[in-house]
Each structure stands twice: as C-alpha cells, then as structure tokens.
Amino acid sequence: MITLKVNDIEVTVPRGSTILQAAEKAGVFVPTLCHDKRIAPFGACRLCVVEDRKKPGSLIPSCFTPARDRMEILTETPAVLDAVRTQLQLILVNHPLDCPVCDKAGECTLQDLVIRYNITESPFGTERFARYVDRRSPLIERDMTRCVLCGRCVRICGELQGRDELEFLHRGHRTVVGTDGGRPLDCDFCGLCVSTCPVGALNDKLFKDRTRVWKLRQETTVCSHCGLACRADFHLEEGRLRRVTPAAASGGEKGLLCARGQFGWRAFESPGRLGAPKLRRDGALCEAGWDEAVGHAAKALDDIRRAHGAASIALLTADHLTTEEAAAWGAFWRDTLGGGPIGSIQAGGYRRILEILEGARGTRVAVGTLRDLDEANVLIVLGGGAAEMHPVLKPLVNGWMKKGDRQLAVVSSWPDALTRRATLALTVGPGLVEEFCAELLEALGPERINPPADLARFGIDSCALARLIGLLEEKRDIAVLVAPEPCGDNRHKARLAAYLQDRVRAVVPLGGQANSAGAVFEAGFTSGEVAVDGLSLVEAIEAGRIRALYLLGEDPLESLPDPSRVRQAMEKLDCIVCQGPFETAVTGLAHVVLPAALLHEKRGTVLSLLGEKRTLRPVLPPFGRSRPDGEILRALAAALGSEAVPRVPAAPAAQKTAIPSVGAVPRDAGQGMPFILEAVPSLFGDGILSRQSPDLAQLRRGLRVVMSAGDFERLGLAEREIVEVRTPFGCARAEAERDAAVPCSRLLLRHAAGSAAGLSLTRPGTSAVPAAIARIGT
Amino acid sequence: MISSVSKIAYCASRSCKFRKPIDVRSLLERALDELGYRDRIGLVETECLISCYQGPSIMFLPGGKVFQVLSEEHFTETLKGFFASLQHPTSPLLSEPRTEKEIPGIEHLDFFAKQKLIVLRNRGHIDAESIEEYIAHDGYLALYKALTAMTPEEVIGEVKLSGLRGRGGAGFPTGTKWEEARKYAAFPKYVICNGDEGDPGAFMDRSVMESDPHAVLEGMIVCGYAIGARQGYIYVRAEYPLALRMLRTAIDRAREKGFLGRNVLGTGFDFDIDIYPGAGAFVCGESTALMYSIEGKRGMPRIKPPRSTESGLWGRPTCLNNVETFANIPRIILNGGAWFRAIGTEDSTGTKVFSLTGAVKNVGLVEVPMGTDLRTIIFEIGGGIRGNARFKAVQLGGPSGGCLTEQHLHLPVTFDSLQDAGAMMGSGGVVVMDDTNCMVDVARFFTQFSVDESCGKCVPCRVGLKVMLGTLEKIIVGQGEPSDLALLERQANHIAATSHCGLGQAAPNPVLSTLRYFHDEYEAHIREKRCPALVCTDLIRFEIDAEACKRCGLCAKVCPVNAISWQKKEPAVLHQEKCIRCKSCIRACRFKAIH
Secondary structure: OEEEEEOOEEEEEOOOOEHHHHHHHOOOOOOOOOOOOOOOOOOOOOOOEEEEOOEEEEEEEOOOOEOOOOOEEEOOOHHHHHHHHHHHHHHHHOOOOOHHHOOOOOOOHHHHHHHHOOOOOOOOOOOOOOOOEEOOOOOEEEEHHHOOOOOHHHHHHHHHOOOOOOEEEOOHHHOEEEOHHHOOOOOOOOOHHHHHOOOOOEEEOOOOOOOOHHHOEEEEEEOOOOOOOOEEEEEEEOOEEEEEEEOOOOOOOOOOOOHHHHHOHHHHHOOOEOOOOEEEEOOEEEEOOHHHHHHHHHHHHHHHHHHHOHHHEEEEEOOOOOHHHHHHHHHHHHHHOOOOOEEOOOOHHHHHHHHHHHHHHOOOOOOOOHHHHHHOOEEEEEOOOHHHHOOOHHHHHHHHHOOOOOEEEEEEOOOOHHHHHOOEEEEOOOOOHHHHHHHHHHHHOOOOOOOOOOHHHOOOOHHHHHHHHHHHHOOOOEEEEEOOOOOOOOHHHHHHHHHHOOOOOEEEEOOOOOOHHHHHHHOOOOOOOOEEOHHHHHHHHHOOOOOEEEEEOOOHHHHOOOHHHHHHHHHHOOEEEEEEOEOOHHHHHOOEEEEEOOHHHOOEEEEOOOOOEEEEOOOOOOOOOOEOHHHHHHHHHHHHOOOOOOOOOOOOOOOOOOOOOHHHOOHHHHOOOOEEEEEOOOOOOOOHHHHOOHHHHHHHOOOEEEEOHHHHHHOOOOOOOEEEEEOOOOEEEEEEEEOOOOOOOEEEEEOOOOOHHHHOOOOOOOOEEEEEEEEOOO | OOOOEOEEEEEOOHHHHHHOOOOHHHHHHHHHHHHOOOOOOEEEEEOOOOOOOOOOEEEEEOOOEEEEOOOOOOHHHHHHHHHHOOOOOEOOOEEOOOOOOEEOOHHHOHHHHOOOOOOOOOOOOOOOOOHHHHHHOOOOHHHHHHHHHOOHHHHHHHHHHHOOEOOOOOOOEHHHHHHHHHHOOOOOOEEEEEEOOOOOOOOHHHHHHHHOHHHHHHHHHHHHHHHOOOEEEEEEEOOOHHHHHHHHHHHHHHHHHOOOEEEEOOOOEEEEEEEEEEOOOHHHHOHHHHHHHHHOOOOOOOOOOOOOOOOOHHHOOEEEEEHHHHHHHHHHHHHOHHHHHOOEOOOOEOEEEEEEEEOEOOOEEEEEEOOOEHHHHHHHHOOOEHHHOOEEEEEEOHHHOOEEOHHHOOOEOOOOOOOOOOOOOOOOEEEEEEOOOOHHHHHHHHHHHHHHHOOOOOHHHHHHHHHHHHHHHHHHOOOOOOHHHHHHHHHHHHHHHHOOOHHHHHOOHHHHHHHHHOHHHHHHHHHOOOOOOOOOHHHOOOOEOOOOOOOOOHHHHHOOOOOEEOOOOOOOEEOOOOOOOOOHHHHHOOOOOEO
C-alpha cells in the first residue's frame, strides 16, 4: 500500500494503482474521455493530466501513470486547467455541435466536460475533416462525424469481446474508426461499443430518434435471456421500455451485456406476448376470464390425477420463475398435486448435469461462482458452445485471459468462440465429446488406465491430451465449466466433472435458463426421482405413462428434434396447460392458456449460474392481463382446494430411459451424404424469449448452415445463398455461411430451435448426423 | 609488373633483426627524404613479410614486390634506380577541389581529418557483401571474445563502463537497458534493431546497414548473448531496398559461417535474426509502435509502464536499440569500455554520426567525437556555406529538432548540451540553412511533416498539430494577425506538454525555436506582409528594372505561365496577376534586372 495526497487529501491505495484511481478514491474529479474501467488505459484524450507538486510544470496523464508513495498530486493548477481547456477546444474542432439532434445529449461525456470547464468559444479554426456515417449496419449506427477517436469502441471490441471488428483506419487527422473495407458491421452485436462510446458516435438504432434521455427513468433489474442473469439498466419513459444498457461497472460487476440483453428487449412487447387467459371451447381457443381459465385447468388436472394418478401429470419449466415462485411451485407440485415428474427442455442439460454431480457426491454440491472463475488460473471447458449459450462468458473469459499466465483448455467438437481463444484446444471429431470425456475419465480415474492408444479416432494428438492431463495434475487453481449439448447426452461430461470436483477449485454447470440455479439450489424445484427431458418425455407420453402436461414457459414442439413425432405425442395428451409469456406452437394444442409475467415484471430473487444473487423489483407492470406465476399458482391452488392428494411414488415403469448414442443413425443412411451435421447453439439465443425479439431475429436470419471456406467454394455458393440441407431424417432450407475455422466436410446448424424444418434434421440424442447440401434449382 | 608505389611495408620482426641488425625504418626514412618522396609514400610496419630467409626485406605496395635489404650502403641509390624504372614513381596526388592543395589520400582531406571513425570505420573499405572481408577487418572477433571469454554480466559491465548511450535520439544508457532486459526471467526474449530511420535528411543508419551490415549483426548477437535472447529482428524501412538486400545477404552469410543459427561458434548459444520491413510510417520508429508493427498491429505508441525491457514484443522482455548503437558494440567489446569512454565527453561518450545536409559545401556523413562544437562540424568539416552565402540557422534532430543560430555555434554537441537552447541532438540529422531560407516556411515544412506522420492517437498531436499548421499557413499567405504569434506559442507549448509520444512532444520544436530566434521574421510576415527571404510566394512580387533590362527576352521565354510579355527592342513587362513567383525569370536573367 502506498500513501499519497491528491489535492491535499491523503489517500492510501494498493501499489500499482494509477493516479486516477487514487484521485477517485480521494473523491477528486479528474476529467476523462478515453477511459473505461472495463478495459486497459490507453492515454489518447490527454484530458486526465495532473501535476505533481514536487515537479511543477510537468503534466502527468493520470489514467495510466502509476501512483507513487508520497506523491502530491494537484488537479486544479492553472497549468492543468489550461491544458484541459485547450484539449477540449481541440476536440471540439472536429466535433459537430449537433446536440439538438444527437441522442447522446444529456448523457454525453464531452457535453458535460464542455459545460464543466465553461468552454464557450473555440480560438482554433480549421476546416473539419469529412467523415462518414454508417447507417447500413443492423442495430448500430456509427456516426463518425461525431467520433472523438477515444478508441474505446476499438479496444472494448478487441480486448473484451475478442472480435476486433473495429479498428483505426488512416492516420493523423485523417484517422477514422471503421471496419475492414468499410463494410457494415457483421459481429456479435454485443453492444459494448455502444455502451462505451462517450459521445453520440455509436448509436443504438432501437433508441435513436425516439426520445430524449432526460425523459427516461432508469431501473436496474436482470436480463432474463440466459442463466447468467446479468444486471441490466432498463430505461423507461412513462411506462414504456425505451432501451436496455449494461448496468454501470461497479464493485465486482463487470458492466457487460450481450446482443440478447441489449438489443433483445423488444421481445417483451412482441406481438406473440400473451395478454389474456384462453380456454379451448369446441376445439377453438377463446379468451376467457382468469377465474374461469384457472378453474378449468384445476378441474382438468384434478380429473386426470384421480383417474391415472399424479405421476401421469408432468411439468416442464423454462426456469423463468423467481426463486420464491419456484419454491412455491415445487411445494405445490409435490404436496398438493402429488409429485408428478418435473423437467425442463431449455434447461434440461443443466439440470441433468447437476443431477449427476449431486448423485456422485450424494449431497448438495457447491457450484463455482464468478469469484472462483476470476481467481482460477486454469479454465477447462467441457463441451462446445459455452460462450454461445452465455455470450457474456466471452468478454469474461477474454478479460480473465488478459491477466497473464492463464490457461484455457476447451474440449469441443466444433470451433466455438472459446475454442478460438483457447491455449489448449482439444477439438474432437463430430459427436465424440461424450466418448472422449468417458475415455478421459478412465485415464484419470482410480484405475488410471493409460490413455487410449487410438486417439486418432477423436482427431486430437497425444501431445495435447498429455498437456490437458498435465494441467489437471498441476497444483493450480482450476475451474471447470460444463457446457451441455442442448438435446444431447451429457452424462459422461457430467461424470468427468463430478470426478474432478475434488481436485479443482470449482465446477460450474452451464446451459441453465434465467433462474435455473435459483430454482434448483434454493427452491429445490426438481423432481426427486423422475426427471423428464426431451426424448424420455416423448417416450413416456407415447407409452401412455404421462397423460397431461403443465408447461411453465416451455414448448416441446419448438425445441425438440423430430417435431412430427413430438406433435403426435402432444396430440395424444388429455390435457395441456400452457402457462407462459408467449404464444408459441404448442399454444395451438393447449387446453388452457395462462399468460404469465416476465422476470422484470416480478418481485423476488434470482440466482445466476455464477452464484450471484439478485433481488428484483418490478420495473414494468405485467403485460396486458398476464400475472406473475406466483399469483397464478395461488389461484390454481385455491381452485384445487386444500385437499392434498397423498404423494404417489413413481410408477415403476417410468424408469429413466437410456438415451441412445450416435448409433441411432441408420447405418446405411449416410449414403451420398458427404457432410456431418451438428446442431450448435447460437449467440443470438435459442430460447423462447430470445426468439420473440424481432431485432435478434434480424441478426439470426433464420436457419443457417455453416461450412468450411473450402466446401463453400467447392459448392460454388454465393454469400447468403439459400441451400437445401438433407439428412437421413429430413430436409430443410438454410442460409449458407462460411467460416474458415470449420473443418472441411462438417456442417454446423444454427437456429434450429423454433424452426420445424431445422428440428426435423436431427433426432434426440444424436449429436452428429450425415448430411448433404444441394443448391436450390439444380 | 608495378607502375607506382604508394606505400612501403617493412619487416620489423626480431628474427630479421638478428639476421642483420639494420634499422630498416630510419634507413627508409632517410632514403625517401633524399629522393623527395617522403610525403607521398607511407611506411607500414609489419611483423613478417614471410620471406624470412631473405630478411630483412621491404615490400612495395601496391603490387607486393619484395626487395631484400642487404646492406645500408648504396640503399638510396638502389631505391633511386628502382623508382627510375617506374613509369610514375608514386601514385598521382589528390588535389583538394577548393584549396587545390595536393594531398596524398582522401583521409587527409579536411573533411576527414577532423573525424574519428568507429561506426563508419569499414565504410568503403570492405565489400559489404563479403563476410570474409569483414572478418579480415577484425569482424566477429568481438563476438568470439564475448562468447568464449566473457560472461553475459561481463559483457553488460563492459557496455556500462563504456558509457554508450542510445544513438536513436533519446540517449538512454545502453548498458542499463541490457541489464534491465537480462533481469527478467521470462522466455523467450527478443532483440530488436531499429532501422526505421525516418527523419528527412538523415541517412546515417542506412549507410551503416548498406556498407557494414555485419557490424550491426555482430552487435545484435552480442546483445542477445548478454540479455539471454535467442531471436533478433531488424526493422528496416521498406524505402531502403539496398539496405534490405545487404542485410539479407549478410544474414545468409553469417548463418553459413555459423555466426547465426543454432550453436553459434560452437559455444552452444543459439541466436537468429529476421528482417521485418516497415510499411512506411514515421511513427513506427517509436519503439512501442515498432513492436506493434512487427506483431502485425497498427503502429501506435502504447502507454508505459511497462517498459519494453519488461514487456515488449508479444508481451516479452525486449531490448531495442538503434542501428548505430549496435554498430558500436563490437569495437567496445574488442577495445574495452574504458577505451570508448576516453572518446567524447563525460556524459556522452564515443562518437556520433551526423548526416550533414542543406546549404553546406561538404554534404555527407560525418563521424565526430561527442562534444565537437557545431562550428567545427559546419565550417571545418562541412567546409562552410555553399556559394559563400551567410549562415542563418542549423536544424538538428530531424522534424522534431529545433533551429539554432550563429550564437549557438560554439555549443558542443552532446545529448544534453543543446536542451537549454531549445534543440536536441536527436538521431543526428544536421540541416544547415542559409539566408535564402524563410524560417516561417521551414517551421511550416516540418510541421506539415509531423501532421502527415502523426498516428492520430492522442488529441494534441492529431488535432493540435493540424491547427498549428493552419496558423502557420495563415501567416505564410499573409493573413496573419498580431495575435497569432501568442496563439502559435500557446498551441506549440500545449502540444509539447500533453502529447503521448516523442513525435508529438518534439513536433513543436521547429516552431518554438524559430519563434524564439527568428521572431522578427514572423513579425515581418504578419505586420509588414513581407517575406524577408523571398520564399513565401504570396508575400513577394517581382518587378523588371527597365533600365537594367537589356531587352533579350530570355525571361519571357522561360516563364512557364506567360506572365512576361516582350517585343523586340522593348523592355520586358511582367504581369503581376499571372505571375506565380516561381523565380525562373530571376534565374534566367543575366543582367540581374528582375528583383
């Protein structure tokens, strides 16, 4: 620790802190424009200059100069004030004063500084260098005439998001920030650049020209697009949501958000939002009153449990309940309704992994937290798509890697975002992650069988494997992330993680939905013995073991592979109750539809996948006549009466079905299909909530199939050409995309969720299927 | 068959003295005195002329004819007879062009006599593409000494003792830098040679790389050994194709001979060097921007700390030195740090190469001991001002240096001596200006250079320089206002105080120093709308003196814009509105009728 004085205020800071940090701690204002705490200092704007009393006359940029013991920093000497004023005047030379039409006005750092330092005129006249405005990019408008070239967007894109989409072009006074060749943005659309821009150069198109910032009221809540439950600021104008921004970086928070969080908010007011309860009358869904609808649902459920036993009613949850609601639902389901199976589709992988982790240990497990992740110096990711399922992991991991001497090992079958950053990328063949994990467990496990000799099967060399084992055996802080495959098998991954649990600092299962962690850990909203997910649900319905389905925001029709089989199964059911915020495919088959509120419309707590607890206050009233799930539960419980049915043990027939492995693909089906196709998660969200957003839909551009650049050229495809993808199971039209990192003869299928054709290409439990590509019209 | 003699080598070995106790040297001196060739024929003392059975003997050079000294008697007559048999007894003398004084060799020119060559010692003497010639001139001997007889710490100790400071301009002590780089245990480390010489008018590094590339390589290998690096990079601007070719050849030859690559000289030390051609940005001469450029990123200076010796190229400890610095290393290792320290001044040891350009008679590269004053450099070595015009100013250190006047010519040139006068030694560019140079225009020229070459990162350099250039241009076209001078000074001081890297911090130096020493010229431009040096075209007008005009019409012929009309036997008439002040007519007029 060192002690120094800032404007005669004594302050003690850790060694290595910058003068700016010391000034901040002393409560002294130092003007900055190019500084953002989320990224490394850059020293471009030169506004943060200060003087040391012992070295008068020399101006020190405080944002990157380390503070030294017994320094006496002065921030308001005539020299400093003159330098800051001149600097601002110089910045204004190239900045248009179009504040009346600039959306940043009112929260613009430059505007604030100009007012604070009372800049009323510019003594410097020179012709302004003409710069361009990029209006073609989706969601983000880049008005380079307003740019002050602080480089924050360039750096946050490269340093945190790892995209390097923006870069300085040209030099000297001709410098501009741009993309290569001046093309429109084609990136992750994480919006970090927009969030960091101190002036109005980078604009959120959803917000631009809608209102003025001083009319907005800001409320902090959580983003519900994935399980990381990032803190987000909702900006409201008279009860209308106008924009969402990352919550300001403070404390342990990083101030990060992804495309879904920042640009996906129009899902909350999408046309698919359910505004009133509905009831099926004479084969058609009609609007109904709450009492009527709830009463109907209660009666139907009661009838079925009396006729077939409580085990014949299954509940699927999308984990969009607050912890309190989940606890109430769990209690209700167990005690009042008799404890039928509970499961999830969107969070199925997460729940399954936890089940195995707990099964291995026999007790509740303590999963890793953000702190564990931060302090570990080795990160092992089992399974691909971790950063696609939870996009904020990408900047988190990139920031973590920056701290030096960090190792990131990724076991994946396809080049996902983390594999590209990995120091040790173990890219196994398509669909072989599970088998690889099983082999690895054997090699590491108590029997310590030597690593299998035929590693060629997995497509990785023994050197890489030796390094992975070396990493595991070194005495270092290791965190393990387990990324499930959405509708695949995740047992071996989970078993490997369970085995590693004692050796490593933390194991973090991924793939959960908004409050999966809260629902499982704090609320215990799980079924004791029988969990249903994906295939087992369909099989149970087909076998007649399940006769009714209570859907809490889930939709098997839009999320499970093989939709025609799922539809047949759904049609067999005696009763489907859809309780959720959106109208989806399954609503058409539902008997009762109960509109539910979204997380930001509720009160309660939420636990993120990384162990951060957040308290929610409703920032908006529930949409239309929808109600929070807790209230619906109260009405339902009241309608069912207090008569509790004794808990029914699970029917013996309802054993967990072993999920078939890759062998499910018919052996001769691969004839004439040179590619191997895998469905992979998308950065822009596969969940029902994300799919409702028209803006994310614009980024998703429907079903997409990614192939290697070589294959793309060999097939003679044009950019964004629509091609026909055939597998032994089905056929779909998808937009072709090339990616140099994808190995040849491989296809990655994106955005299958929500697309019947896309889902028909695969089967549950089969992660890799043979496929062929044909150009349409040939 | 030999036609002339320029030197005589004689054997001074002990075995020959035993055979016949003749003092060959004094004998030769006496004989040459008598023959009148004393000034023209040099004597070279050698250890052995091989033919010991004949000894003592002498050898006539060039040609290598050996002559046996049998006795002291009749020696002069014998020599006389020998010389008589030659067509030209001695090689023709060089006559110095200006003084017409006859001198025996180029090294006797005033231009060379005051110089001390360490870095440029091999220039012109060896074939740069031949490693054998370099080796014959003690090449790679220093490397051998360092690798076999010295520990890395001893090498660094020797460099520290020598007091060598970085020749790129900043003058950071080289030994200290090496010590820093050695201190960090990280691996790999890198050695970088900065050959991105961008100052207008400076070509010291180019000359070294082109004429003595192996000296640079040797210095780098020694540095690699000292700091524990195994890889070196030479960053050379792509505008130096010959330097690139010479360095490439030198690296190939050095690899063949085992000075580079695995197991250098069989000592188990590995070191290799690669060349990285720069892409034409001046700012990439700044060390951190240079490293970004090698990494393939945009060449922009980064913030310090950390220093490059801790975290440089690819985040690894990196030792970056200038070409000239590395070229000094072999001599320091061979002759010892104390030898080097004895040359130059206390704080700035050794020699410095300057590239002397501008309005000076002897334009070229000059290597002088540190502390030599400007007058010696410009007037004695440089031979004074061309065309015997009046000396006006000298600009040191490229676009970022200041202009000094007559009153500063007594100042010794060292790293620190010129700072109070508002200039710096910099990397060694010396631009001499006579009274045909307008100092406002000079300031504008150098500012324009800095504006073009600014990377655009920080505000004062990106915008401030452009604004300052605008003010200068306003003054030059005659729209300057009295308040502009204070404004100019304020802008310049602001840029110098708040810019990020050396480029911006030093870019206002030409403006500040001309404002200080040539204030009257600025005043003339602003108040009288007049350019005293007749350079700023908007402030001058020409007129034809009808009386002096001899009606030849030459001016009308050369005028590129037909601004002069002329009819036979009539004085020429100049049309001001068409005149572009190109001065073609002034140069063409033989009667000085136009002014």
